[in-house]
Amino acid sequence: MSDPMDFLLLTKGPLFNLAVTVFALGMAARILEILVNGRRPNYSEARGGQWLPGLRTVLTRSVADPGTFKRAPFNVVVGWLWHLGFIVTLLFFIPHIALIKSLLGLSWPGLPNPVVDLVTAVTLVALVATLVHRRTHRVKRRISTPEDYLVWTLVFLLVLSGYLAYNRIINPYPLALGLHILCAEVFLIVLPFTKLTHIFTVFIARWYNGASFGRRGVES
Amino acid sequence: MSATPSSNGSPESSPFTLERGLAAFRAEIDGPVAAFFSSCVHCGVCAQSCPFYLETGDPKYTPILKLEPLRLIWAAEFTLLGRLKGLLGLNKQVTDEMLTQWEELIYDSCSMCGRCSLVCPVGNDIQAMVRKSREGMVASGHVPEGLIGASVRAVQTGSPMGLQWKTLQVQINHIETSTGLTVPVDQAGADYLVMLSSMEVINFPEYLEAITRIFDHAGVSWTLSTQCFEATNAGIQIGNKDVAALLVQRVVDAAVALGVKNVISPECGHAYTAIRWEGPNLIGRPYPFHVFHIIEVLDQLRAAGRIKTEGMETDRLSLHDPCNLARKSGVIQQQRNLMDLIAADFVELKEHGKFQWCCGAGGGVSSNERAEPLKIAAFKMKKAQIEEVEPARMVTMCATCRTQLEEGLEHFNMDIPVVGLTELIAEHLVEHEPAEQAEGAT
Numbered sequence: 001m002s003d004p005m006d007f008l009l010l011t012k013g014p015l016f017n018l019a020v021t022v023f024a025l026g027m028a029a030r031i032l033e034i035l036v037n038g039r040r041p042n043y044s045e046a047r048g049g050q051w052l053p054g055l056r057t058v059l060t061r062s063v064a065d066p067g068t069f070k071r072a073p074f075n076v077v078v079g080w081l082w083h084l085g086f087i088v089t090l091l092f093f094i095p096h097i098a099l100i101k102s103l104l105g106l107s108w109p110g111l112p113n114p115v116v117d118l119v120t121a122v123t124l125v126a127l128v129a130t131l132v133h134r135r136t137h138r139v140k141r142r143i144s145t146p147e148d149y150l151v152w153t154l155v156f157l158l159v160l161s162g163y164l165a166y167n168r169i170i171n172p173y174p175l176a177l178g179l180h181i182l183c184a185e186v187f188l189i190v191l192p193f194t195k196l197t198h199i200f201t202v203f204i205a206r207w208y209n210g211a212s213f214g215r216r217g218v219e220s
Numbered sequence: 221m222s223a224t225p226s227s228n229g230s231p232e233s234s235p236f237t238l239e240r241g242l243a244a245f246r247a248e249i250d251g252p253v254a255a256f257f258s259s260c261v262h263c264g265v266c267a268q269s270c271p272f273y274l275e276t277g278d279p280k281y282t283p284i285l286k287l288e289p290l291r292l293i294w295a296a297e298f299t300l301l302g303r304l305k306g307l308l309g310l311n312k313q314v315t316d317e318m319l320t321q322w323e324e325l326i327y328d329s330c331s332m333c334g335r336c337s338l339v340c341p342v343g344n345d346i347q348a349m350v351r352k353s354r355e356g357m358v359a360s361g362h363v364p365e366g367l368i369g370a371s372v373r374a375v376q377t378g379s380p381m382g383l384q385w386k387t388l389q390v391q392i393n394h395i396e397t398s399t400g401l402t403v404p405v406d407q408a409g410a411d412y413l414v415m416l417s418s419m420e421v422i423n424f425p426e427y428l429e430a431i432t433r434i435f436d437h438a439g440v441s442w443t444l445s446t447q448c449f450e451a452t453n454a455g456i457q458i459g460n461k462d463v464a465a466l467l468v469q470r471v472v473d474a475a476v477a478l479g480v481k482n483v484i485s486p487e488c489g490h491a492y493t494a495i496r497w498e499g500p501n502l503i504g505r506p507y508p509f510h511v512f513h514i515i516e517v518l519d520q521l522r523a524a525g526r527i528k529t530e531g532m533e534t535d536r537l538s539l540h541d542p543c544n545l546a547r548k549s550g551v552i553q554q555q556r557n558l559m560d561l562i563a564a565d566f567v568e569l570k571e572h573g574k575f576q577w578c579c580g581a582g583g584g585v586s587s588n589e590r591a592e593p594l595k596i597a598a599f600k601m602k603k604a605q606i607e608e609v610e611p612a613r614m615v616t617m618c619a620t621c622r623t624q625l626e627e628g629l630e631h632f633n634m635d636i637p638v639v640g641l642t643e644l645i646a647e648h649l650v651e652h653e654p655a656e657q658a659e660g661a662t
Binding site: 058071138204 | 254269273284342348496507547550575
C-alpha cells in the first residue's frame with residue numbers, strides 16, 4: 001500500500017468525519033446564536049405582511065436592480081459567474097452526486113464531465129478576477145480583512161485542486177484526489193467561523209430585510 | 221462585564237461614558253443584526269448606493285464600514301468564537317478614540333436614507349444598524365453639536381428650532397385673515413389631529429394655509445393642538461430612545477386628550493417614520509389612533525372624490541420622493557395619483573420610488589452644521605438626476621428635502637423652483653365647493 005493511498009484513505013475516513021462534525025456542530029451553533037437574539041415586539045400598525053415579503057426578498061435579492069447593475073457591473077457579473085460555477089460543479093459533477101447519494105441517499109442527474117471541466121475553468125478565472133478586483137477597487141481594498149483573503153484562498157484551492165485532480169495534472173491520482181478532499185475538509189471546518197457562514201445565513205438576513213420592509217409596505 | 225452607568229468611580233458626573241455607550245450598542249443587537257453581520261462578504265456594493273461615497277469617492281464612507289463599532293461588539297460578545305478570543309484577550313476593543321473617529325461616519329456622512337439596505341446582495345439592513353449605532357454614540361457622548369442643540373431645544377421648548385405656539389398663532393391669524401376660514405384649534409373629537417414641523421412653520425407657511433383650504437373644501441373634521449404641534453423628533457435623528465420616546469409621548473398625549481381618530485404627520489420625512497413606525501415601540505404599546513402622512517390623507521380624499529380640482533400645471537414637473545416616505549414607508553403611488561390631478565407634463569426622475577436618491581440632508585445631516593460640505597456633495601447625486609430630465613420645477617413633500625433642494629439648486633445656480641405637493645393641490649381646488657360631507661371622514 002503506497003503512501004498516497006494511505007493519505008487518500010485518511011482524508012476519506014477520519015478527516016472527513018471530523019470535518020463534517022465540526023461543520024455541522026459549528027453551523028448549528030452559529031444559526032442558533034443568531035436566532036436566540038430574536039426581535040423585539042413591534043407595536044406599530046403594519047402596512048403589509050412579513051412572511052411572504054421576507055421569502056420574496058430571499059429570492060429577489062439575488063438579482064441586482066438595474067441601477068446597481070450599471071454602477072457595479074463587475075460585482076454582479078463576476079459574482080454571479082463564480083457562484084454559479086461553484087454550485088454547478090459542486091452539485092452536478094457525477095462523482096460529487098455519488099458522494100451525496102452515499103451520505104444522504106439523494107441523487108439527481110449529473111452534467112457530462114467536459115461541461116463541468118469547462119465550468120470549473122471559468123470559475124477559476126472568475127475567482128482570480130475577484131481577487132484582482134479586491135486588491136484594486138478602492139472600496140473593496142479598504143474594507144477587506146485578512147479573513148477575506150483567507151477565505152478566497154480556501155475557495156480557490158478547493159476548486160483548483162478539483163480541476164487538477166480531474167485533469168490528472170497532479171500524480172499519482174490518489175494524492176491529487178486526497179488533496180482535493182483535504183481542501184474540502186478545511187473549507188468545511190473553517191466555514192462556520194468565517195464569512196462563509198453567509199452560505200446559510202444569507203437566507204436569514206434577506207428574510208429579516210424583506211420582512212422589515214414588507215411590514216412597512218415596501219418590496220425590498 | 222455588565223456596565224452599570226456612571227458607578228465606576230469616575231469623579232465626573234457626565235452621564236455619557238464609554239461604558240454606557242458599549243451597553244447601548246450591546247442592547248441594540250438582535251437577531252437581524254447578528255444575521256446581517258454573519259452574512260456580510262465585504263463585496264462593497266453598498267458603497268454604490270451611498271451618495272456620500274459616490275460623490276466624494278472616499279471609501280471610508282462605505283456604508284458597511286460605518287457599522288464597525290457595532291460589528292466589533294457583536295463579534296466579541298455575541299459569537300462563540302468571539303467569546304473564546306475574548307478569553308485570550310484577542311478581541312479588538314471599541315474605544316473612545318474609535319468612536320470619535322466614527323462620529324463623522326455615523327452622523328455627518330449618513331442621512332439614513334436606506335438605499336444601501338435595498339441593494340445589499342445578502343440583504344443587510346444597513347440603515348437600521350446605523351440607527352441602532354447612534355444609540356451607542358449618544359450614550360458614549362460622541363454626537364455632533366448641532367444635533368445636541370436640536371435635541372435640547374426639542375425637549376425644553378417642544379420644537380427643535382425653539383418655536384413657540386405664539387409664533388404659530390400669529391401664522392394662524394394671518395391664514396384666517398387671508399382665507400376667511402377658521403383654523404380649528406383644540407377641537408375635541410375631531411377626526412384628524414394635524415401635526416406640523418417647525419421648519420414648515422418658519423420656511424413654508426403656505427403649507428398650513430393649504431391644509432386649511434383643502435380640508436375646508438373636502439369637509440374634513442380636523443384640529444391643531446396647543447398642547448403639542450411639533451411632529452419632528454430630534455431624538456430619532458440623534459439616536460436616543462429616551463428623548464425620542466418623550467417627544468412621541470407628547471404627540472400621543474395631545475391626540476388622546478382631544479380624542480382624535482387619526483394623527484396626520486406633516487410634509488416631513490423623519491417625523492412620519494418617527495410617529496408611524498418607531499413611536500409605538502418607543503412608548504411600548506400600540507396607539508389608540510391611526511397615523512397618516514398628509515399625502516396619504518390627500519390621496520384617500522382624492523380616491524373618495526372629495527377633492528375636486530380644476531386646471532393643470534402646464535410646465536414640466538418632476539417629483540422628489542423623500543426617503544422616509546417612499547423607501548422606508550411605502551408611500552409611493554399616492555403622490556403620483558395626486559400629481560396626475562394637477563400636472564399636465566409630469567416626468568419621473570429615472571430612479572424613483574423605493575430606488576430614489578436621497579437629497580443628502582436627512583437623518584440629522586441638515587441639523588449638523590459641520591456636515592455642510594458633505595451635505596452639498598451628496599446633493600450632487602440628486603442634481604444629476606434632475607439635470608437628466610430637465611424639469612421646470614421640482615415637487616416634493618418633506619420640508620427638509622425641500623429646503624435642501626432649494627439650497628442645493630441655488631448653490632449650483634440652477635433656476636428650478638421647488639414646491640410642496642400639498643400647496644400645489646390647494647392651488648387647484650375648485651372654488652366654493654360646498655363642504656357636503658362635513659362629518660364622517662375615513
